[in-house]
Amino acid sequence: MTLWSLSPVWFIDFSGSLGMIVVSCLCLGTARRINRKAPEHALASYLLWLSAAIFAFSISRSLGHIIKHGLYFSGYSDTWRHLSPVSGSINTLTFVVIGAVTLYFRQIETIMNRMSRDRDKITVFSRELLELNRDIESIVSERTRVEMGLRFAHEIRNPAMIIGGLARRMDKNMPEESPDRERLKQIVDQSEKLETLVNMLDQPEKKSSGKFEALELSALVEDVITIVQDEADRKGIIIILDRAPSPLTFQGNRHLIKIAFMHILRNGLESCASGDTIQVVTEAGERTVIAKFEDNGPGIPQEIADHIFDPFFTTREGSTGIGLPYVKQIIEEHNGSIVLSSSKNTGTLILIRLPPLLGELSRQE
Amino acid sequence: MKKNVKPGAAAVSFLVLLLIQAGNPANVSALQTHGGPEGLYAHQGAHLFLVISLVIFLLNIRRLQLKRYKAWRLFSGGAFLLAMWSIWAFIGHVAEIMTPESSFVTLPGHSVPFLQVGSWRDVLFYFVKMDHLVCLPALLFFYAGLKKLLSEFSENGTQ
Ligand SMILES: Nc1ncnc2c1ncn2[C@@H]1O[C@H](COP(=O)(O)OP(=O)(O)O)[C@@H](O)[C@H]1O
Ligand SMILES: [Mg+2]
Numbered sequence: 001m002t003l004w005s006l007s008p009v010w011f012i013d014f015s016g017s018l019g020m021i022v023v024s025c026l027c028l029g030t031a032r033r034i035n036r037k038a039p040e041h042a043l044a045s046y047l048l049w050l051s052a053a054i055f056a057f058s059i060s061r062s063l064g065h066i067i068k069h070g071l072y073f074s075g076y077s078d079t080w081r082h083l084s085p086v087s088g089s090i091n092t093l094t095f096v097v098i099g100a101v102t103l104y105f106r107q108i109e110t111i112m113n114r115m116s117r118d119r120d121k122i123t124v125f126s127r128e129l130l131e132l133n134r135d136i137e138s139i140v141s142e143r144t145r146v147e148m149g150l151r152f153a154h155e156i157r158n159p160a161m162i163i164g165g166l167a168r169r170m171d172k173n174m175p176e177e178s179p180d181r182e183r184l185k186q187i188v189d190q191s192e193k194l195e196t197l198v199n200m201l202d203q204p205e206k207k208s209s210g211k212f213e214a215l216e217l218s219a220l221v222e223d224v225i226t227i228v229q230d231e232a233d234r235k236g237i238i239i240i241l242d243r244a245p246s247p248l249t250f251q252g253n254r255h256l257i258k259i260a261f262m263h264i265l266r267n268g269l270e271s272c273a274s275g276d277t278i279q280v281v282t283e284a285g286e287r288t289v290i291a292k293f294e295d296n297g298p299g300i301p302q303e304i305a306d307h308i309f310d311p312f313f314t315t316r317e318g319s320t321g322i323g324l325p326y327v328k329q330i331i332e333e334h335n336g337s338i339v340l341s342s343s344k345n346t347g348t349l350i351l352i353r354l355p356p357l358l359g360e361l362s363r364q365e
Numbered sequence: 366m367k368k369n370v371k372p373g374a375a376a377v378s379f380l381v382l383l384l385i386q387a388g389n390p391a392n393v394s395a396l397q398t399h400g401g402p403e404g405l406y407a408h409q410g411a412h413l414f415l416v417i418s419l420v421i422f423l424l425n426i427r428r429l430q431l432k433r434y435k436a437w438r439l440f441s442g443g444a445f446l447l448a449m450w451s452i453w454a455f456i457g458h459v460a461e462i463m464t465p466e467s468s469f470v471t472l473p474g475h476s477v478p479f480l481q482v483g484s485w486r487d488v489l490f491y492f493v494k495m496d497h498l499v500c501l502p503a504l505l506f507f508y509a510g511l512k513k514l515l516s517e518f519s520e521n522g523t524q
Contacts, residue, residue: 016496026508033515037518091411095412102421106425
């Protein structure tokens with residue numbers, strides 16, 4: 001039988017306890033600094049809790065051990081017999097706390113995933129917004145060009161007509177052998193060219209289809225519903241999508257159509273109350289694709305419904321009233337039609353028809 | 366998470382509680398009048414619970430492939446060591462119970478007692494009592510991980 005001095009054990013225990021206190025203080029301090037750097041960050045506050053649990057554990061256990069050694073060397077070993085169960089119990093609690101906090105990590109993961117999903121969503125939305133902005137800009141500049149052409153034609157038509165008319169009359173009255181006859185003929189010719197040019201400018205310009213692409217109506221509607229879904233959930237309004245079984249392809253500008261649908265859904269959400277339903281149906285019509293937006297909200301009185309597509313008409317305070325006229329303009333830009341039928345208390349139905357993609361239609365037939 | 370709950374404050378009140386208890390032996394004996402085994406069972410149970418939750422923590426880190434990041438490598442090192450320590454301490458308590466009071470002898474001229482080493486059990490007790498060799502490194506790993514995260518947070522602003 002050999003005797004081993006407990007000195008090394010006690011030395012490691014004592015200095016280790018001091019070390020635990022120091023390091024756990026450092027941990028807690030660092031976690032607090034991280035938290036101050038990123039106060040809203042889920043991971044930062046999680047680490048603060050974990051550090052606090054580890055701090056409580058280290059302090060409780062290490063102080064217990066230090067006190068134990070202190071009591072031994074000052075001759076109060078018996079006191080430790082009383083203290084030991086208390087220290088042990090507190091240690092027990094701190095283990096459980098550390099364990100519980102580490103288990104909570106799964107929750108943090110969920111929160112962080114949700115946050116990063118939301119961040120991705122925002123990125124997508126802002127990119128779409130940017131593209132929409134670009135599209136609107138190009139539409140506006142297109143419009144401006146057409147309008148300038150029209151004004152130009154308008155201003156120039158009268159002088160051109162007058163010059164042409166006068167020249168033709170002079171030509172009729174001029175004697176055959178006059179030396180000026182040839183020159184006058186040239187004036188008549190040129191003014192006729194001018195008149196043709198003016199008429200050409202005056203023709204309504206063909207719709208530019210540069211930004212148009214093949215779109216699928218149901219998918220687009222679904223996208224828009226996803227965007228307003230949060231708002232609907234918050235208000236307790238149920239949105240039901242009843243999508244056509246087969247794809248409904250049409251030619252259009254993705255962003256503008258989305259904006260139009262969004263306006264319609266927003267109006268519905270703004271008008272309806274909790275418990276109301278907005279039903280969205282997509283279907284194939286006769287040589288059209290159809291999107292129906294029907295709600296069982298308060299409806300629109302006839303006198304208002306008559307003016308609903310007039311710009312700047314609104315019943316909402318602080319609203320621009322530019323929504324539905326803009327929607328109508330977008331739909332007409334796509335050679336489509338929009339009809340609103342509503343009466344008080346029965347809700348509102350908005351029916352949009354768009355011409356299908358012809359190639360697609362013939363392939364299906 | 367409620368903002369007004371401060372984990373730091375919670376930890377400090379824990380500490381205060383401990384100090385009050387430690388400085389007040391009368392109160393202590395009122396709390397713990399009998400030395401029944403249930404306290405030890407709870408304590409050992411807590412050690413096992415800690416091991417299990419740390420293992421789950423480690424599995425989550427692996428599943429999320431967080432080991433790509435240095436801070437998380439350090440955290441998982443810390444969690445692994447802490448789990449090892451918890452097992453170590455569990456064995457320590459068992460060794461404690463198995464080692465009778467009579468195994469300790471005080472020799473004249475020595476303030477620290479000696480352990481009579483007669484079997485593997487005594488050797489085990491001797492080594493298992495040096496558990497700080499495991500738990501202090503565990504904490505150092507955790508601290509290094511926090512340091513690393515702090516420097517990353519400082520670089521990237523509040524990202
Ligand atoms: N689904 C609907 N249910 C009831 N009222 C509606 C609905 N959609 C539109 N309205 C009415 O039509 C008006 C005009 O709508 P809109 O042109 O979008 O302009 P704004 O929404 O800016 O007021 C709204 O103020 C509202 O009174
Ligand atoms: Mg509106």
